[in-house]
Structures are given as structure tokens and as C-alpha cells.
Amino acid sequence: MESVCVDWRVLQKFTSEVFEKLGMAPEDAALEAEVLVWANLSGIDSHGVLRIPWYVELVERALMNPKPNIRILRETPSVLMVEGDRAFGPVVTVFAMDKVITKAKKTGIGWAVLRNITHQGALGYYTLMATRRNAVGIAIVCSPPNMAPFGARAPGVHNSPISIAAPAKQHPPLVLDMATSIAAGGKIRLARDKGSPIPQGWALDKNGEPTTDPNLASILLPFGGPKGSGLAMMFECLTGIMAGNPLQEPILSGKKKQREHNQNGVVAAIDIGTFTDLEIYRQTVDGYIEGVKSLPRTEGFSEILVPGELERITYEKRLKNGIPLPRGTVENLKETARKLNVALPEWLRDN
Amino acid sequence: MESVCVDWRVLQKFTSEVFEKLGMAPEDAALEAEVLVWANLSGIDSHGVLRIPWYVELVERALMNPKPNIRILRETPSVLMVEGDRAFGPVVTVFAMDKVITKAKKTGIGWAVLRNITHQGALGYYTLMATRRNAVGIAIVCSPPNMAPFGARAPGVHNSPISIAAPAKQHPPLVLDMATSIAAGGKIRLARDKGSPIPQGWALDKNGEPTTDPNLASILLPFGGPKGSGLAMMFECLTGIMAGNPLQEPILSGKKKQREHNQNGVVAAIDIGTFTDLEIYRQTVDGYIEGVKSLPRTEGFSEILVPGELERITYEKRLKNGIPLPRGTVENLKETARKLNVALPEWLRDN
Numbered sequence: 085m086e087s088v089c090v091d092w093r094v095l096q097k098f099t100s101e102v103f104e105k106l107g108m109a110p111e112d113a114a115l116e117a118e119v120l121v122w123a124n125l126s127g128i129d130s131h132g133v134l135r136i137p138w139y140v141e142l143v144e145r146a147l148m149n150p151k152p153n154i155r156i157l158r159e160t161p162s163v164l165m166v167e168g169d170r171a172f173g174p175v176v177t178v179f180a181m182d183k184v185i186t187k188a189k190k191t192g193i194g195w196a197v198l199r200n201i202t203h204q205g206a207l208g209y210y211t212l213m214a215t216r217r218n219a220v221g222i223a224i225v226c227s228p229p230n231m232a233p234f235g236a237r238a239p240g241v242h243n244s245p246i247s248i249a250a251p252a253k254q255h256p257p258l259v260l261d262m263a264t265s266i267a268a269g270g271k272i273r274l275a276r277d278k279g280s281p282i283p284q285g286w287a288l289d290k291n292g293e294p295t296t297d298p299n300l301a302s303i304l305l306p307f308g309g310p311k312g313s314g315l316a317m318m319f320e321c322l323t324g325i326m327a328g329n330p331l332q333e334p335i336l337s338g339k340k341k342q343r344e345h346n347q348n349g350v351v352a353a354i355d356i357g358t359f360t361d362l363e364i365y366r367q368t369v370d371g372y373i374e375g376v377k378s379l380p381r382t383e384g385f386s387e388i389l390v391p392g393e394l395e396r397i398t399y400e401k402r403l404k405n406g407i408p409l410p411r412g413t414v415e416n417l418k419e420t421a422r423k424l425n426v427a428l429p430e431w432l433r434d435n
Numbered sequence: 436m437e438s439v440c441v442d443w444r445v446l447q448k449f450t451s452e453v454f455e456k457l458g459m460a461p462e463d464a465a466l467e468a469e470v471l472v473w474a475n476l477s478g479i480d481s482h483g484v485l486r487i488p489w490y491v492e493l494v495e496r497a498l499m500n501p502k503p504n505i506r507i508l509r510e511t512p513s514v515l516m517v518e519g520d521r522a523f524g525p526v527v528t529v530f531a532m533d534k535v536i537t538k539a540k541k542t543g544i545g546w547a548v549l550r551n552i553t554h555q556g557a558l559g560y561y562t563l564m565a566t567r568r569n570a571v572g573i574a575i576v577c578s579p580p581n582m583a584p585f586g587a588r589a590p591g592v593h594n595s596p597i598s599i600a601a602p603a604k605q606h607p608p609l610v611l612d613m614a615t616s617i618a619a620g621g622k623i624r625l626a627r628d629k630g631s632p633i634p635q636g637w638a639l640d641k642n643g644e645p646t647t648d649p650n651l652a653s654i655l656l657p658f659g660g661p662k663g664s665g666l667a668m669m670f671e672c673l674t675g676i677m678a679g680n681p682l683q684e685p686i687l688s689g690k691k692k693q694r695e696h697n698q699n700g701v702v703a704a705i706d707i708g709t710f711t712d713l714e715i716y717r718q719t720v721d722g723y724i725e726g727v728k729s730l731p732r733t734e735g736f737s738e739i740l741v742p743g744e745l746e747r748i749t750y751e752k753r754l755k756n757g758i759p760l761p762r763g764t765v766e767n768l769k770e771t772a773r774k775l776n777v778a779l780p781e782w783l784r785d786n
Contacts, residue, residue, distance in 0.1 A: 158543075158709060158710060160541075160542045160543045160709065161512060161513070161542055162512070162513040162542045162543055162544050163542065163543030163544050163705075163709060163710075165710050165711075190511075191511045191512055191513045191514065191542070192509075192511045192513055192514030192546070193513050193514050193544060193546045195543065195544045195705065197710050220672060220673060220677070232730075232733075233727050233730065233739060233741075234739070234740075235732055235733055235736040235738070235739040235740065236727070236730035236731065236732060236733060236736075236739050237730070237731050237732065237733045238730045238731050240726060240727045240730045241727070248666075248669040248672070248673070249669075250669065250672035250673075250676075258668060258669065258672060260665040260666065260668070260669050262659075262661075262662045262665060262666075266659070292731060292733075307658065307659040307662055308613075308617070308658040308659050308662075308663070310613075310740075310742075311613045311658055311659075312659070314611040314613060314741075314742040315599075315611065315613075317609060317611070317723070317727070317741065317742055318599040318600075318601065318609065318611050318742065320723065321571060321599070321601035321609060321720060321723075322571060322599070322601075322705070325601075325711075325716055325719045325720060325723070326571070326705070326707065326710050326711055326716070327710065327711065328710075328711040328712065328715065328716075330719050330723070332723055332726070332727075333719050333722040333723040333726055335726075336722070336723065336725075336726025336727065336729075336730070337722050337725070337726050354514075354546065354673070354677070356677065358509060358511065358514060359509060359514075359516050359548055359677050359678065359679075360676075360677055360678065360679040361679065364679065365676055365677070365679075368676045368681050368684050369672060369676060371684040371687070371688050372668070372671065372672075372676070372681070372683055372684040372687065374687075374688070375591060375683070375684055375686075375687025375688050376584050376587070376591045376592070376668070376683075376687065378687075379583075379584065379587035379588070379589045379591045379687075380587065380588050380589050380643060381586055381587060381588065382583075382586055382587065382588045382643075385586040385587075387586070388584060388585070388586040388587050389585075389586065389661070390584075390665075390668065391661075391665040391668055391669065
């Protein structure tokens with residue numbers, strides 16, 4: 085059997101139990117599970133439950149903190165800087181996104197620098213929070229180097245993703261969520277779990293040679309050459325260096341020998357009503373979506389998709405029909421459940 | 436003779452005279468000339484003086500306004516919205532960038548939406564303003580559709596560029612300035628002036644067919660497929676739709692028949708000192724630059740360049756040796772000078 089199909093509620097309950105066993109507060113565990121399963125529902129499997137075994141390992145190595153002391157270090161009416169104390173990404177990011185939306189309602193914009201956090205999952209979850217409160221959401225995140233800068237054959241930047249989301253009226257919100265690499269690192273993990281090769285041009289092996297074997301893939305490549313590479317460098321200037329917790333420079337300069345998981349990010353919200361009429365804004369986004377979708381198509385395209393549309397279609401489908409998990413992911417989750425003494429749910433027992 | 440080499444001061448004086456003849460206030464004409472010649476000095480010839488004849492045409496068609504009534508429509512301690520009254524881009528953008536830097540010094544961030552402006556030239560000029568006052572600068576701009584969304588064979592988005600700049604200490608600032616198309620539209624204008632073909636994959640002709648002839652190139656293509664296309668859509672949501680002056684939707688929906696030049700933009704500044712120690716920030720950017728540059732190189736690369744570095748090298752060189760202008764550009768400028776009764780300077784008389 086190639087994959088197992090699981091109901092999202094069942095998967096979310098299991099995921100939440102795993103994180104409670106790791107020592108997280110029940111509400112934090114529930115939030116973490118919601119963000120991961122949201123990614124799976126949306127078809128962003130690379131940022132879904134396949135990350136669980138890695139998170140467990142990071143908690144064991146004290147690189148992810150299930151009981152963080154999250155603090156606001158700096159604050160003005162429009163900005164804040166949050167010390168994440170290595171919190172699970174969703175826990176600190178939802179907290180900060182909520183704050184910046186509230187600030188945006190007062191001053192037009194809220195901008196938070198998140199310091200010393202860990203894996204956030206799919207950024208679209210957070211920027212969509214802003215759209216529900218009639219703001220445009222922005223999120224950027226950086227981790228230690230995993231991508232070769234344009235012209236290099238060794239890691240020097242992170243394939244930092246950016247997400248931007250804007251609300252429509254009749255249509256679901258537009259939500260872009262893209263890495264600065266040709267392919268997100270999670271897509272390579274997924275290829276490993278599926279046992280399938282990756283396309284040429286996605287990655288280099290640890291010696292800087294091109295590879296199509298996901299097990300040898302070690303260094304990601306930027307999209308658009310200097311464009312993806314340049315955006316990634318600038319994102320580190322907006323996140324890690326701004327947070328006083330740089331993640332590239334200490335590795336590159338040799339101050340830090342070991343690359344270990346850590347993240348810094350930005351979440352921001354821009355309040356639409358501060359600038360323009362909200363209803364007209366939302367209607368115009370509707371018209372924009374409809375206009376783009378009705379353009380004449382290039383050969384081979386049966387439909388023109390706008391940012392977030394494919395994920396939304398998958399979301400609706402999987403909400404009804406369940407989430408397909410590849411065999412490799414199921415095996416890894418079973419092992420994790422046993423290790424943590426989480427009772428094996430039926431779908432894990434029988435598969 | 437393939438090109439003419441002109442001293443930057445001579446070129447800037449001529450350019451300023453052209454704009455004064457168009458009715459601009461002397462200080463506005465000088466600023467416009469400075470921004471254009473800065474682009475030429477930096478090697479961004481696509482955004483330099485080759486644009487002058489087009490600007491003259493736009494003024495004649497009342498699409499660019501040499502005597503604008505620039506007004507602030509909305510303002511909070513952190514944001515503002517500026518009505519540009521079809522001002523020349525640099526005039527309104529320098530005004531707004533100055534404001535957002537001042538706001539950033541008080542609240543950590545300043546974010547301006549620029550409404551109803553015209554061509555800004557190279558965005559790096561503005562984001563570098565922020566670095567000189569110890570802030571990170573961001574600029575985004577959108578015009579009417581000139582790029583095919585991913586999967587389409589007709590224009591539906593603009594190849595909106597983004598610039599981000601951050602200050603270093605010993606090194607020049609990092610400054611990224613990139614379009615969301617594979618190649619900036621100005622690069623195609625430059626190929627026209629040079630009489631050289633463009634690479635396959637840059638553009639489609641007006642019927643949506645691929646072309647390498649810069650004279651037939653009519654529709655740009657996004658970089659990274661859905662990535663460039665998606666960024667462009669989201670940038671319109673942050674600029675035109677936010678400004679209540681959408682530039683894509685009215686064309687796509689047929690509300691507006693004619694695509695005519697207009698722009699909306701965002702400029703923003705994030706004050707470094709609000710978040711972290713400024714000296715450490717600048718030193719870390721230095722270390723980051725040095726670290727990236729000293730990575731092992733891919734075959735065929737003699738050097739790894741960081742964002743803005745190539746432009747800076749060209750700037751230093753052209754400051755000393757002059758700016759080479761292709762024959763086509765010189766002819767066009769000569770014609771413009773005659774039309775506007777600007778005394779032909781020696782370099783235009785003799786070439």
C-alpha cells in the first residue's frame with residue numbers, strides 16, 4: 085500500500101497527544117497540531133505531520149522548548165520584538181500575529197521581529213489570520229544556512245520563505261507562500277518518504293555536486309539565481325540580524341562550528357481600512373482574481389491558478405476525503421508514537 | 436561608433452535642463468536627473484536616461500505631471516498615504532521615503548502607500564536613503580499589466596519590482612533591486628537601442644507567442660513561474676488596491692479600455708536601533724558579506740557577488756571613466772533636445 089488516508093480530526097488528535105507527551109501545555113499542543121494538520125489539509129505535506137519525528141528529536145536535544153518563557157523585549161505602538169525561548173513556531177507566531185493585527189488596527193501597521201524561535205510550519209497559516217481581520221498579512225522566516233548563494237557551491241543563506249495574504253469578498257483570500265529556493269526543503273523530505281527522485285537543479289550534494297537523489301540532496305539552490313539568493317540575504321537582514329540572533333554569519337565566519345536548528349522571523353499586518361475603503365478593496369481583489377483566471381491560457385494549462393487556490397482546492401477535498409500519508413511518513417509516526425508511549429490509533433495500528 | 440562615453444556631471448546637467456524645459460521646478464528637475472543618472476552610473480541603464488524621450492511623451496499626453504500637487508491623504512504615527520497627482524516618481528518617492536524614515540525613528544517602522552504616481556526609475560536609489568539613516572529600506576511598485584500570470588498568454592499582472600537595502604559598516608550597503616519578471620522591461624528597451632536579440636523565455640509577442648526580437652516583445656514572463664507571478668499579484672494588493680487606484684483589475688474586467696502609464700507604490704523603513712544594537716547590526720552585515728563572498732565557487736564564477744555589489748563596482752568605474760550610452764539612446768536624446776529647444780551639449784553635437 086502506497087499511502088494511508090486519515091481523517092483530519094483523527095490525525096489532529098493524535099498529533100496533539102504526541103506534543104502533550106513532549107511536555108507542551110494542552111492548548112499549545114492543540115495549536116501545534118492544528119497548524120501541522122492545516123498544512124496537510126492544504127496539500128503542503130512538506131510542512132505537515134511528517135515533521136513530527138524531527139520535532140521530537142529537537143526537543144530531546146533541547147533545541148525546541150515545549151515550555152517556553154515567551155517575552156516581549158521591545159515594543160512601540162507599531163512594532164514589537166519577541167524572545168521566543170526556542171518555542172515551537174506556531175505558539176510564538178500566533179501570539180505575535182495577534183499582537184501585530186491589533187497594532188495595525190490602531191496605527192495602520194504592526195511589525196514583529198520574532199527572535200530565537202523554532203520551526204513555524206507553513207507560513208500561510210499566519211498570514212491568513214490577518215485576512216480574517218481585514219488586514220494584509222506578511223510573514224518571513226530564516227533558519228541556518230541550507231542554500232547556496234548564487235555562484236557558490238556551499239550553503240551560505242537559508243531558503244527563507246515569504247508569505248503574503250490579502251482578503252477578497254466572494255473568493256477565498258489570496259495567499260502566497262513561497263521559498264526562495266527552487267523547491268522547499270520539505271519537498272525533498274517528502275521525496276525521501278515517497279522514495280522518488282528529485283528533479284535536476286533542485287539541490288547539490290554535500291560536496292557541492294548536482295544530485296537527483298533526495299537522500300544525497302544536502303544544499304538547496306535559489307530560484308532565479310541572484311533573485312532568490314538576494315532575497316534570502318535581505319530576509320536575514322530583516323530577521324536574524326535585526327533580532328541580534330544572526331544564523332548565517334556565525335556559521336560562515338567560523339564563530340559557530342555546528343549548524344543547529346533555530347529560527348528568527350517577521351510577522352506583519354497592514355490594516356486595509358486605514359488606507360482605503362474595505363468593501364471596495366475586497367471587491368477589487370475578487371475582480372482581480374476573476375480577471376486573471378479568465379485570461380487566455382498557455383498550452384498545457386487547463387486553468388490559471390491564483391496564489392493559494394491550489395491549496396484551497398486540496399483543503400476542501402481533504403477535509404471531506406481524508407489526508408493521504410505516504411508509507412514512509414506512517415512508519416515514522418508509528419515509531420514516534422511507540423517511543424513516546426502514545427496509544428497507537430487504529431489507522432496506525434492497522435497500517 | 437557603437438556608444439558614446441559621457442561624464443556623469445555633463446549628462447546630469449543636460450537631463451536636468453530637459454526636465455526644466457518640461458516645466459518642472461528646478462529642484463525637481465535636478466532630483467529627477469540625479470535619480471536617472473544614478474541608475475546609469477550603477478549600470479542599470481534600463482532605468483537611466485534612455486527613459487527621457489518616453490517621459491517627454493508622457494508629459495505631452497498629460498500622463499506625467501511636471502507641476503504636481505502632492506498631498507498626504509491619510510496619516511498615523513507609522514503610516515501615510517500620499518496622493519502623487521501623477522508626479523514624476525522620484526519627486527514624490529524621495530518626499531515619502533524621507534517621511535517614513537522619520538516615522539521609523541519614532542515608532543520603529545514607517546510605511547507609505549504612494550498613490551497615482553509615475554515612473555520611479557531604479558528603486559535602489561530610495562532604499563539606499565534608508566540605509567544612510569541606519570534603517571532597512573523597502574520599496575515596491577506596480578504599473579498596469581505587462582506580464583503574463585503563470586499559465587496565461589496575455590498580460591494580467593505587472594512585473595512589479597521590489598528593493599530591500601540594509602547598511603553594513605566597512606562594506607557598502609546590501610541593496611537588492613529585482614523585478615518579478617525574468618528580465619526587467621527596461622532590459623528589453625535597452626536591447627532595442629542596442630539592436631541585439633533577447634534570450635528565449637524573456638517575453639511573448641502581442642499574440643502570446645514566444646519571441647527573441649526585442650521589437651516584437653510585448654508581454655513579459657514571470658521568474659520562477661508561480662513565484663514571480665504570485666509575488667506580482669500580492670504586490671498589487673499592497674499598492675494599487677490598497678491605494679484605491681487599482682491598475683490591473685480595471686483592465687482585466689474591461690472597465691478601462693486603454694492601458695496607460697500610472698503607478699502606485701510602497702516605501703518603508705525599519706529602524707535598526709529600535710530592535711537591536713546598531714553597531715553590532717552593521718558589523719554582522721559586514722561579516723555576512725565577507726562570509727558569503729569567501730564560499731567555494733561554482734565552476735565558471737570568478738567571484739560571488741552580493742546584492743548591489745555589481746552596481747557599486749560599475750558606479751565607481753563610471754564615476755571616473757564616464758557613462759557609455761548606446762548609439763540608439765544618443766540619437767533619441769538628440770531628437771528630444773531639439774524638440775524641446777535644449778541647447779545641444781558638445782557630446783550630443785559631435786556624436
